[in-house]
Structure formats: structure tokens, C-alpha cells
Amino acid sequence: MTQMTSSEAFVEQLVAEGVSDVFGIVGSAYMDALDLFPPAGIRFISVAHEQNAAHMADGYARATNRHGVCVGQNGPGITNFVTAIAAAYWAHSPVVAITPETGSTTMGLGGFQETNQLPIFSDITKFQAHVSRPDRIAEFTHRAFTIAMAERGPVQLNIPRDHFYGEFDAHIAPAQRVERGPGGDESLAQAVEILAAADFPVILMGGGVIMSGAGDAARALAEHLQAPVVTSYQHNDAFPASHPLMCGPLGYQGSKTAMRIIAQADAILALGSRLGPFGTLQQYGIDYWPENARVVQVDTDHRVLGLVKDVAVGIHGDARATAGALLERLCALGEGVRCLRTTAKRTAEIETQRKDWESELDELSSGQGTPMPPRRALRELERAMPSNAMVTTDIGNICSVANSYLRFEQPQSFFAPMQFGNCGYAFPTAMGAKIARPERPAVAYVGDGAWGMSLTEVMTCARENIPVTAVVFNNGQWGAEKKNQIDYYGDRYVGTNLENPSFAAIARAMGADGVTVDQADQVGDALRAATASDRCTVLELMVDRELAEPFRRDALRDPVRLLEKYRDFVAR
Numbered sequence: 001m002t003q004m005t006s007s008e009a010f011v012e013q014l015v016a017e018g019v020s021d022v023f024g025i026v027g028s029a030y031m032d033a034l035d036l037f038p039p040a041g042i043r044f045i046s047v048a049h050e051q052n053a054a055h056m057a058d059g060y061a062r063a064t065n066r067h068g069v070c071v072g073q074n075g076p077g078i079t080n081f082v083t084a085i086a087a088a089y090w091a092h093s094p095v096v097a098i099t100p101e102t103g104s105t106t107m108g109l110g111g112f113q114e115t116n117q118l119p120i121f122s123d124i125t126k127f128q129a130h131v132s133r134p135d136r137i138a139e140f141t142h143r144a145f146t147i148a149m150a151e152r153g154p155v156q157l158n159i160p161r162d163h164f165y166g167e168f169d170a171h172i173a174p175a176q177r178v179e180r181g182p183g184g185d186e187s188l189a190q191a192v193e194i195l196a197a198a199d200f201p202v203i204l205m206g207g208g209v210i211m212s213g214a215g216d217a218a219r220a221l222a223e224h225l226q227a228p229v230v231t232s233y234q235h236n237d238a239f240p241a242s243h244p245l246m247c248g249p250l251g252y253q254g255s256k257t258a259m260r261i262i263a264q265a266d267a268i269l270a271l272g273s274r275l276g277p278f279g280t281l282q283q284y285g286i287d288y289w290p291e292n293a294r295v296v297q298v299d300t301d302h303r304v305l306g307l308v309k310d311v312a313v314g315i316h317g318d319a320r321a322t323a324g325a326l327l328e329r330l331c332a333l334g335e336g337v338r339c340l341r342t343t344a345k346r347t348a349e350i351e352t353q354r355k356d357w358e359s360e361l362d363e364l365s366s367g368q369g370t371p372m373p374p375r376r377a378l379r380e381l382e383r384a385m386p387s388n389a390m391v392t393t394d395i396g397n398i399c400s401v402a403n404s405y406l407r408f409e410q411p412q413s414f415f416a417p418m419q420f421g422n423c424g425y426a427f428p429t430a431m432g433a434k435i436a437r438p439e440r441p442a443v444a445y446v447g448d449g450a451w452g453m454s455l456t457e458v459m460t461c462a463r464e465n466i467p468v469t470a471v472v473f474n475n476g477q478w479g480a481e482k483k484n485q486i487d488y489y490g491d492r493y494v495g496t497n498l499e500n501p502s503f504a505a506i507a508r509a510m511g512a513d514g515v516t517v518d519q520a521d522q523v524g525d526a527l528r529a530a531t532a533s534d535r536c537t538v539l540e541l542m543v544d545r546e547l548a549e550p551f552r553r554d555a556l557r558d559p560v561r562l563l564e565k566y567r568d569f570v571a572r
Contacts, residue, residue: 001169006134007033009170010159011040013141017175019069021045021060021435022098023053027073029100029161045435045464048456050077052428054084054097059432061093062415063390063440065211067148068432071098074161075113079120083422085154086124090419092207094148097121097156104160117158126153134166142173150178152211152300180212180300182325183317190313191269191296192329196337198267198294200346201225204250205239206232206279206319208272208299210411214320218271219243221327226343227269228350230258233279234393234403234416238272241407247350248357250288251279253403253548256360257353259288264349266290267339269326270297270311272319274304276419284549298322361404371542372520374398374473378405381445381471384524386531389413389441390433394426396447397479401548412437424453430468431457441531443469448500449478455506461536462511469530470538472503475545483547488556507538518542 004012010033014022021043026034037044047053050072057068068088072078078099088095099121101107102114118128127147129140141157148155182188195201203225209218218238222229222245231238233251240246248255250262262268263286273279275297280289294312297305298319305314315322330337367373378398382405385391391406392415393399408414415433417425426444434442446454451472461468482496504514513535517526523541530537550556 001171003167004170006137006166007036007164009138009172010141010164011036011042012170012172013138014042014069015040016172017142017145018066022069022071023047023056023060023432024071025050025053025073025077027077027100029074030071030098030159030164032164045460047428047460050080051084051424052454052457054081054088054095055425055428056432056435057095058084058088058091058093059392059415059429060436061088061095062091063412063433063436065213065412066094066436067145068093068095069098070095071100073113074100074102074117075115078117079115082120082124085121087417087420087422087425088154089124091415091417092152092211093154094152095154096144096148097125097154099156099158100164101158101160103162105162107160118156121156124154125156126151127155129155129157131157131159131163134163135168135170137163138170138172142176146176146178180318180321182321183298183315187313187315188322188325188329191315191326192333194267194294194296194312195225195269195326196330196333196339198339199342200264201227201267201269201339202262202265203227203229204232204262204268204270204273205229205235206271206273207235207238208319209238210235210272212272212318212320214272214323215411217320217323217327221323224327224330225339226346227339228261228346230255230262232273233276234414234418236403236406237408237411237413240409242409244347245350247353249403251403252283253401254283255357255404256284256286257350257357259283259286260353261350263288263290265293268293268295270295271323272298274299274301275308277308278419280309368520369544370518371475371544372518372523373546374401374475374543376520377473377523377541377543378402380520380523381405381527382407384527385443386441389443389531390415390430390437391443391445392416392426392430392433393445394447394450395421395423395480396450397483397547398473398475398543399426399445399447400480402445423450426450427454427468427470428457430470431461431466434466434468441469443471443527443531445471446473447479448472448474448476448498448503451503455503458507458510458512458536458538466536467534468536469527471527472538472540473543474500474503474540475543476500477545479545479547480550483550484556486547487550488558502540503538504540507536512536512538514538514540516540516542
């Protein structure tokens, strides 16, 4: 026990948890603690909008497998966190949202910047800690950080602003990490039995492989079985793209190789995946999920086992530990098991399907003209992308099509808004990832509509020297929604056409580099120059208005207009 103030106890606990960077906007509610950040070795990155601060914390967490931390002023500063915290929830990111609140003695009187901040985040956090007394501030801080990592998701640390003041004997706890195991013996034995007896086993690797650091164990298991590997939606970095067993991602605008391969499976090992709907629904007209395959699902969250797809076995375990345990048990069976006698068939099928899909992609990406066809631009970006780059994508038509072209050799390389699908995600997330991993290039793919939500952070990059590259696809439209108006609403465009200024010129005015590219053969050189520089760069790619299939065709139907029929009847 050491005598200290509330703010000192709070900051000392942050240091004990390994916090070195915090994203936010300065506010009087926590200024007493903020004043202690520099001597504690904590960098405060001042941003343009609190939503982006939370996205930066998300990118930071996903790039490092450490906590990402954000803070803001009570009331409006905190409510601005909501969208980004919801995105972090679906990405399973251990983001700690520090939410100073109206003073405890005046709460409920309708004071300045007052709102009840706990209900707002109740459904999008894993845990909410409310500091009820100043002398418990370190205790609740420690608890929040522990649960964020143990349950893989954002937590809220709510602190009445008057609780940053006070003096008491404080205990600063060391950081606590919860170790996970491989699952129960019975479920592991059943899984081995299913895999060993299969003719065409397929391993589906999800985000849990990345979060648990299961890359080596999962690779060894796949190689022992010679099982094709597919990745779940927006987890393209769960397995090396160049590996001969890699078939690519499932889901919207994913890999036809992956879909055609998994369609042949008689056994599926879903390793670290909740089997979310967007990774199992049909795409390209391919209804690829094999309903008769026996599924073994592995996840640290027992609530998702069998939730979306029926499973033969559910293993409540860590992806890395489970992969190691399964490999050990399969090796103990020797070489006589059925699945090891059918490897030639699988490897030949993988090679055939990969060649067919690459040929199709080459044809789809061969368009010419000015502005550029989007797929041609994406292909040129893919070819020029640094091998160790981290890429973030926003929601939208072209960014979604990028799923076909984003390939990675190492984990913690691909960050997308996942199931929440919010605009304005990619650029601030890339900023957080770059601060966390300054030795790696960070590239954000953003549509021109979504760019309006985050472009103000170019000023932050210039001020804080964050050399992120933003690739902005300028086609003058909200493409994803415009495709719905084309297909369902008779080309009646309401709110989907845009008149854009020069985004490159805006970037230069903000103190960054801005480059406009309208020729496909210039894209690669522009990206290489941007990622090699030590400057924030906005690459404005002028692309045509070609649109891919809609993202949610399953959610729309042909419109019915009863009032129009009545008007026609009256007119007659």
C-alpha cells in the first residue's frame, strides 16, 4: 500500500497494465489524470473526433493483441464512442473505453454534459466497471483490463469526474492474464474420430486463430492432414496466402476456390470461428455450405458453439491449444487412418480450383479506360502492396470487392469492420495499427462516401506524424446502396450520387501528401511511393461507376406501392 491520489492510482494502474498509448480528445473531466500521462510514459494522441479515437484503439489492439485505450469528455465525448465500440465488440477487440462521467454528487440534476453512460454501452461491451468510490479506482481499472483480454472484447471503465480526486492508500495490481486450454477430453476424442474418418476434411480458420497466436499449430495440423484451408469472412490473414493448402476467404466477394473446395467437404474443422452468417451464405450463386458435412467447431465462447450452424462436436477451447491437442492425438493414430489415404485427391483439387479462380480474376481485372475499372485498380494495388503491410477496409462496394484481392503472409494484417459494417472505420483503424506497429506499412481502403466521415483525421496524422496511406476510391457515389436502387428501384437515385472535391488537394491543405491517379498503370508506383515515404498520403483513385453484386440481396425485395395503384384507379 502506498499513499497517493485517485489520479495517481489510476495512472499507475494503467502503467501496470502495459498502457503506452491512449487515444482521445482532451476534456476537463479527466484532466487531473491526463496531466500525469507524460511523466508516466503514456503518449496521448489527440484526435479530431472521439469515434475515430475508439477506432484507433481497435486497430491498435488488433495489430498487437494488446489493449487499445480511448478516453473522452463526459457526455457528448463519450456518446461519440458508441459506433466504434460496437465495431470493436464484433471484432472481439480488447478495447478499454475510459468514460469520465458527470460528478457523483450532482448526477440526475440535469447538469452540463450529463447523461447516464452505462446503459448506452450495455449491449456492446463485455464488462462495465463503474468506479463507485475514489479509493477503488485502481481496483476497477485492473478488473476492466483483465476482462477485456480474457473475454476478448471492449469494456467500459466509467469514472465520475469527482472520483479523480482524493487521497488514500492504494494497491496497484500486476497485469493478469487468463490462460486457456484445449477443451475437454471427450470432445477432443470425438473430433479426432471425425477428422480421421473423413475423405475430404477441410479446415476453416477464423479470427480465433489470429487472436490466440495459433498460426504455427494450425499450419502443422493442416499439413499433417493435408487438409485444404479456407478462412472465415474478413479473416484473410488467418493462414499464409502462398501456402499450397490455402484456398482463400469465404463470404461476400471472397474466393471461389474456397467455396468450391468447402462444398466438397465431408468434415469441417471450424477453428476459432463462430461460423457467422456472412461467412456461410451463398455467394456468386454458389450455395457452398455442405449441409451433410460433420462440423467440429472450436471457440473460446461456448455460447456460439452450434449457434449458426449445426455441429457434430463443439469444443470449448483455445484455437492454438486445441490445434496442438488434435495434432498430437492424430499423430498417435499413425499413418493408417482414412483421411491420410486420400490426400492426393485433395491436393489435386486445390490446384485445379486455384488456377481456375486466378484465371477468372485476371479476366475480371483486365479492364481499361479512364476512370479506371474498380477491379483493375484493386489488382494493381494487390501487386504493389508491401508484403508486410497492414490493410484496413471500410464498408462499401469497392472495399468489399477487395476481399478477392487481399492476401497476406502473416497474421494481424487485415482489419475490417466485421459484422457491424460501419462507414468511417478504415482510416482511423489504420492509424491505430500504425502507431502500434510503426515498422509496418498501414494502408486504408476507403470509398468516397465513407471518406467524408474520417478525412479530418488527416490533420491528426500530419500533427502527430502518423505515416498512413489512405486509398480513396472516387467514383462519385454511395455505390453499395446505389446498386440496390439500380436493381430494385428503377434507377431512381435518392441520396446516392456525390459531387466530390479533390480529396488529394484537401489532404495537401491539411499538411499531408495528396496524389490523384486516373491511369491503372500509375497505381502501383503511387502506392509504392506512398508506403515507402514517412508521410501521411492520400491516394485518390479515379474509378468508374461499375458496381459489383449487392451485399445484402437476401435482405431486399421488389417494392410494392399500393398508393400508386389507388392513384391510377382514381385517374381512370
